[in-house]
Amino acid sequence: MIEVKGLYKGFNGVEVLKGITTSFEAGKTNLIIGQSGSGKTVFLKSLIGLHIPEQGSIIFDGRVNTEMNTEQKRQLRQEIGMVFQGSALFDSMTVEENVMFPLKMFAKLSKSDMLEKANAVLKRVDLIGSNLKYVSELSGGMQKRVAIARAIVMNPKYLFCDEPNSGLDPQTAIIIDNLIKEITEEYQITTVINTHDMNSVMEIGEKIVFLKDGVKAWEGSNKEIFKTDNEAIVNFVYSSNLFKKVRQAYLNETI
Template sequence: MIEVTDLYKEFNGTPVLKGISTTFEKGKTSMIIGQSGSGKTVFLKCLLGLHIPEQGEICFDGRNQTQLGIKARRQLRQEIGMVFQGGALYDSLTVEENIMFPLKMFTNNTSAEMLKRVNFVLERVNLSNVNNRFPAEISGGMQKRVAIARAIVMKPKYLFCDEPNSGLDPNTATVIDNLIQEITKEYQIITVINSHDMNSVMEIGEKIVFLKDGVKAWEGTNKEIFKTENEAIVNFVYSSNLFKKVREVYLNETK
């Protein structure tokens, strides 16, 4: 479990995160949502250890990230997989080389062992015969699947995704959502997704943390979000007429 307690972060004296507390559980797809400027990207970077909070704790299965020494912090980083917005693949490396990169950096595995692992994760994300192709030679959806394969190649305990559906068409976005959720459950990973895609929220948001002006304004599940009377989350999620109609249908069916 990742436990966040009373987290504060500021820049140049301006508070960005204001006392956020929440938990993220194993085997669940958890989502951080909010408008631009709400603090969700800063929150994700704090979880990743890229920002050091002024106050509060972030504990990974009992390990307080902010108090870890260099060796323990390095070990924690090896347990984290990251899917970046846009994929962030190395253009000059093949698909195989992109996925093998963390293995070369963090393990002493033989070339044969690394290749076996690369092929395994490629198979898991439903890609084959692309080992020697370059990112520019495959589609955007395939690039995202390669990014997911690279993120799980080290068998992480924790998976973080920053806008994994950015730039994808709705059908491909659904494929990526389902893949992330499947992997989360299959390997019992703690998965945290930073997203603005309400379709993703409704489909795979087993835990949703809604930030507004640096404060946790609401949290719950994608089912509870239909029933909530919290004005902030209702105004955010149901600004779309489509979602308003979906909510109305859900509330009428559950009366």
């Protein structure tokens, strides 16, 4: 579980995050949504330690970020898996080498043990037999699955995904969403996803944090989104006629 308390972050005197307080539970898909400039990317980067907040705290299963020493921060880093927006795979490496990269960096394992772990996660993401392929030989969906395999090869407690469906067709995006959700539940990972994909929100949004102008404007589940009268989230999510019709159909059924 990750708890966030009173988080503030700014750049050059301009506040971007303005006192955000929320929590993300293990075993659930937690989504951060918001318009461009709402602060969701800064929020995600603050959670993983790429930005240092001016105020507030981030608590990882009882461990407060501001109270950690260098060794404790290093240990926390090994418990974090990251899926980047563009997958961020190494073009010069094979699938196998990409997946084993974190193990070479952080784990003291023999090559055979690293290969065993790599094969296990490649099997989990349905990429058996792709070990020796290079990134250029893979489709966008396959690249994303390699990125997920690499992110979970260290058995992380926390998984962060930055726009995991970026550049994917709708069908492949659904496959990636379902894969992330399944892995989250199986391994009881605290998963936090930064997304603008409303299909992801509706399908896997067990916990949704909506940011507007650096403030937490709403939070709840994808089921609660249908019932909320919060104007900010309604205007954001139901800007398309399709989602307006879906919401109205849901409300009609529950009357």
